[in-house]
Amino acid sequence: MSSVTIAEPINPVAPVRKIRIKILPPRMSEVERVLIRHQHGKRSGLILVPRLTGTRMAANNLNTIPPEQPTKSIWQRLFILLGAALVLWLLFFWIAAPSERFHALLIPLWIVNFVLTGRRLNKLSVAIVGAITVVGFFGFYALGSLQAAQLDSYLAWWEPIQKLYFTAGLFVLYNVLCGLINGLLTLIPAARELLTAPRGGWLRLIRTGVTLLLFAPYIYVAFNIHRFKYTSGGTPQSRCSLPFQSVDFRAIDGVKLKGWYIPKTGSRRTIVVVHGIGSNRGDMLNIVPFLHRAGFNLFLFDLRGHGESSGHTITFGVNEARDVEAATWWASQKSGGKSVQAPVGVLAYSMGGSSVLHAVGQNGLPLVQPIVLDSTFAEFAPLAREQLAFLPDAMAAPMLAVLSFYTRLEIGVGLNDIAPCRYIGSISPRPLLLIHGTGDHLIAAAQARLNYASARPPKALYLIDGAEHCAGHRVAGAAYEKRVVRFFAESLK
Numbered sequence: 001m002s003s004v005t006i007a008e009p010i011n012p013v014a015p016v017r018k019i020r021i022k023i024l025p026p027r028m029s030e031v032e033r034v035l036i037r038h039q040h041g042k043r044s045g046l047i048l049v050p051r052l053t054g055t056r057m058a059a060n061n062l063n064t065i066p067p068e069q070p071t072k073s074i075w076q077r078l079f080i081l082l083g084a085a086l087v088l089w090l091l092f093f094w095i096a097a098p099s100e101r102f103h104a105l106l107i108p109l110w111i112v113n114f115v116l117t118g119r120r121l122n123k124l125s126v127a128i129v130g131a132i133t134v135v136g137f138f139g140f141y142a143l144g145s146l147q148a149a150q151l152d153s154y155l156a157w158w159e160p161i162q163k164l165y166f167t168a169g170l171f172v173l174y175n176v177l178c179g180l181i182n183g184l185l186t187l188i189p190a191a192r193e194l195l196t197a198p199r200g201g202w203l204r205l206i207r208t209g210v211t212l213l214l215f216a217p218y219i220y221v222a223f224n225i226h227r228f229k230y231t232s233g234g235t236p237q238s239r240c241s242l243p244f245q246s247v248d249f250r251a252i253d254g255v256k257l258k259g260w261y262i263p264k265t266g267s268r269r270t271i272v273v274v275h276g277i278g279s280n281r282g283d284m285l286n287i288v289p290f291l292h293r294a295g296f297n298l299f300l301f302d303l304r305g306h307g308e309s310s311g312h313t314i315t316f317g318v319n320e321a322r323d324v325e326a327a328t329w330w331a332s333q334k335s336g337g338k339s340v341q342a343p344v345g346v347l348a349y350s351m352g353g354s355s356v357l358h359a360v361g362q363n364g365l366p367l368v369q370p371i372v373l374d375s376t377f378a379e380f381a382p383l384a385r386e387q388l389a390f391l392p393d394a395m396a397a398p399m400l401a402v403l404s405f406y407t408r409l410e411i412g413v414g415l416n417d418i419a420p421c422r423y424i425g426s427i428s429p430r431p432l433l434l435i436h437g438t439g440d441h442l443i444a445a446a447q448a449r450l451n452y453a454s455a456r457p458p459k460a461l462y463l464i465d466g467a468e469h470c471a472g473h474r475v476a477g478a479a480y481e482k483r484v485v486r487f488f489a490e491s492l493k
Contacts, residue, residue: 141155144230232308255322262292264298274349279349291484303355344492370433375448431459433459433484
């Protein structure tokens with residue numbers, strides 16, 4: 001690499017500035033843009049330009065060097081970004097979940113920072129971003145549609161767009177983490193030199209590995225908490241030939257919820273049905289006929305982050321408890337009339353059961369009498385540990401701690417805090433029926449036994465041999481229906 005020092009007037013009245021020009025070797029002649037680095041407060045700098053054809057550089061070639069573009073200092077950018085974040089946080093007031101609102105801010109803030117740094121997108125970058133967007137949309141749409149088909153539901157067209165936006169926000173967070181780690185390394189003089197030196201490849205590799213190791217668990221947590229929403233492909237009328245009323249109501253924190261009320265002529269006994277994680281009210285229509293024949297009104301609704309209800313955040317029963325409280329209040333008002341609140345029963349599946357138990361722990365659910373919990377977990381941390389069964393204990397323990405930390409960042413509670421069995425004793429003296437399949441590989445039957453041991457009388461445990469998760473009705477059939485109907489008939493007066 002050769003170099004030469006020349007003098008160049010900055011303006012007609014300013015003193016002459018010396019500029020050192022380094023001519024790049026031929027192998028770098030494809031460099032398309034000129035890099036300019038000026039030292040702040042000094043009239044000197046470094047200009048890198050491609051080697052021109054021939055051995056002489058004409059004076060007028062210096063005119064092709066673009067002028068230095070003024071940029072904001074790091075502190076100015078931070079101040080502007082903080083102000084923009086505050087404004088956006090207020091503008092996105094309609095997003096109830098704090099973590100969901102935080103993710104919504106990331107892309108606008110990235111755009112603001114992009115403008116502040118004076119960067120530009122060339123045609124190749126635009127083409128790459130466009131291609132990734134198209135591939136990502138159809139990829140998410142295909143994946144979501146496949147999962148929706150398993151629930152006999154459908155995926156709205158805007159769901160893949162939301163997921164793509166969310167994923168792009170995660171990419172922004174990853175780059176922020178990279179910048180933080182890189183900034184910490186530059187505080188060490190030896191590391192700062194190695195990061196840019198050819199021999200520092202091993203340090204750059206370690207830096208990338210550490211960043212991925214820290215960020216991969218967060219991706220796992222984020223995608224489990226912010227999921228696709230699937231809308232029911234049918235209604236009580238289309239699938240069960242039963243008339244129904246569509247209901248719009250709100251949880252106590254303002255989240256908009258959707259439900260179906262299926263009346264039974266002459267009956268004032270109502271059962272509120274609560275679905276599990278990743279499901280929706282339409283997935284509960286298979287149990288409607290036998291309960292309706294037995295003389296019960298039914299109220300099915302979508303929990304927050306599911307179906308047609310608001311939000312895209314799941315808290316494994318912690319915040320969904322507010323939805324259960326609102327649903328039971330609405331059903332009680334409907335059953336008793338405008339001036340009377342009648343007691344209602346609850347039939348909840350999987351995470352829906354956790355939502356019911358957290359609601360019992362938060363406000364007691366005074367309007368609820370008999371409760372049936374099917375395939376409900378007692379403690380969430382052991383379930384997370386089972387997902388890490390491929391890791392030895394020495395690695396699983398710190399990984400669980402990391403997952404719990406990220407979960408707390410997202411929803412405000414750690415894995416060990418999600419333990420609905422702590423509240424199950426508060427159901428007494430109301431009757432409780434626990435149902436679980438012995439073949440459940442998602443939530444082992446041991447969790448049902450722990451719930452049973454934590455509960456107080458009157459209580460009953462109904463284990464169904466060989467039944468998978470939430471498949472007790474499908475496996476036991478008439479026996480399942482008889483047991484559930486008898487329980488509600490005896491307890492819900």
